[in-house]
Amino acid sequence: MKHITIIAPDGQTNLGTVACIAGAYEIFTRANEYFKDNGGKETFKIEIAGIKSQTPLAGGLFLVKSQVYISEISKTNLIIIPSLASNFDEDGPGNAGIVKWITSQYKNGAEIATMCSGAFMLASSGLLDGKNCSTHWNYAHKFRALFPKVNLQTDELITDENGIYTNGGAYSFLNLVLYLVEKYYDRQTAIFCSKIFQIEMDRQSQSPFIIFKGQKQHGDEMVREAQAYIESQLTEKISMETLSSKFSIGRRNFDRRFIKATGNTPIEYMQRVKVESAKKSFETTRKSINEVMYEVGYADLKAFREVFRRFTGVSPLAYRSKYNKEALNL
Structure with a gap:
């Protein structure tokens, strides 16, 4: 035995x-x-x-x-x-x-x-x-x-x-x-x-169960300001070159500091912020996939689906169907 x-x-x-x-x-x-x-x-x-x-x-x-x-x-x-x-x-x-x-x-x-x-x-x-x-x-x-x-x-x-x-x-x-x-x-x-x-x-x-909270447990004030800026520009497509120049730092050093502080590249962070906002909309509103997509700054449905699936493991439609009962009646 x-x-x-x-x-x-x-x-x-x-x-x-x-x-x-x-x-x-x-x-x-x-x-x-x-x-x-x-x-x-x-x-x-x-x-x-x-x-x-x-x-x-x-x-x-x-x-x-x-x-x-x-x-x-x-x-x-x-x-x-x-x-x-x-x-x-x-x-x-x-x-x-x-x-x-x-x-x-x-x-x-x-x-x-x-x-x-x-x-x-x-x-x-x-x-x-x-x-x-x-x-x-x-x-x-x-x-x-x-x-x-x-x-x-x-x-x-x-x-x-x-x-x-x-x-x-x-x-x-x-x-x-x-x-x-x-x-x-x-x-x-x-x-x-x-x-x-x-x-x-x-x-x-x-x-699908991960709640993205923003990875703020670090001591890099510049990165915190960059995070806040990304979160405030939810509907926009932000250029990382523009963002790094906003803080008077080269793109390579900016990426390095951001990754060290958060564990994500600035682009990944921006994507995760947008996906988390989309998840909340799917959970709490009757908005269509396209409406939510535009709200979080995407114009290409294929690109939105790919990014959403990468961070949640499911498609936007599957996520909305699972977590929003009202959406099932649309």
């Missing part, structure tokens, strides 16, 4: 931690039952493991009982790290011990899956350096600042590389669990779990 270890973190948890632990435990338990009932030969022992017999979660609102201490597990096949509070401290004494154990298990052949902000714990081990990783889009700026050696992919819902799995934000951990059920059991078991727990199969992107 193989072994799945679901980590009960020591502190720095939230309600998402509770959901991840409970959800993963329930779905894998049901997968075990279905797989065995349908002739599967090898199932998994699923255990919640921590460094204490009882671990308070979400500020003490919940207690989770460790079925085993991590120190008692000499070998496991899959380690699941649940969501954590966004203020994760890699130097926390309890979590430091868990990170050390996870690193040792990975070197001994175990695979690791992180859910949402659980990626912070795994990244603190160094095991994600040079690898692709996803986490909640809302934590992207902080994650990049703390772990610059990790290739953060905020658009990806799930990454799978060298026995390490990561996923995007919040309750998208359910999609990761389905992905792992298919990988560790089979497709039919994953389909069964999808139907029983009513989780959409094969979701690949968290792009």
Whole structure:
């Protein structure tokens, strides 16, 4: 019998931690039952493991009982790290011990899956350096600042590389669990779990859920002014040469400073601002695709569709249909 270890973190948890632990435990338990009932030969022992017999979660609102201490597990096949509070401290004494154990298990052949902000714990081990990783889009700026050696992919819902799995934000951990059920059991078991727990199969992107907030957490005042100017000229097509000259700086240096501060080129930033405005119009008004397109400064429908799809993963029409009930009656 193989072994799945679901980590009960020591502190720095939230309600998402509770959901991840409970959800993963329930779905894998049901997968075990279905797989065995349908002739599967090898199932998994699923255990919640921590460094204490009882671990308070979400500020003490919940207690989770460790079925085993991590120190008692000499070998496991899959380690699941649940969501954590966004203020994760890699130097926390309890979590430091868990990170050390996870690193040792990975070197001994175990695979690791992180859910949402659980990626912070795994990244603190160094095991994600040079690898692709996803986490909640809302934590992207902080994650990049703390772990610059990790290739953060905020658009990806799930990454799978060298026995390490990561996923995007919040309750998208359910999609990761389905992905792992298919990988560790089979497709039919994953389909069964999808139907029983009513989780959409094969979701690949968290792009439609990203809310672009403007990437203002930096100290470059010139870039902040450039951002404000771009946001104030929503209907216009801004020349980057004109914008850089407005701040008396060469285009190359302007681009370099903008990328360093925001993670986007000035053109990408302008596109994301326009797309975010278009998304809000699609969500809250009955305007047509063309009306919204013109409002955000595009005159070419093909170009608008391409840019919109690049940042959301779906077409403008599909986005409006999904998020605006009134638009369905047009």
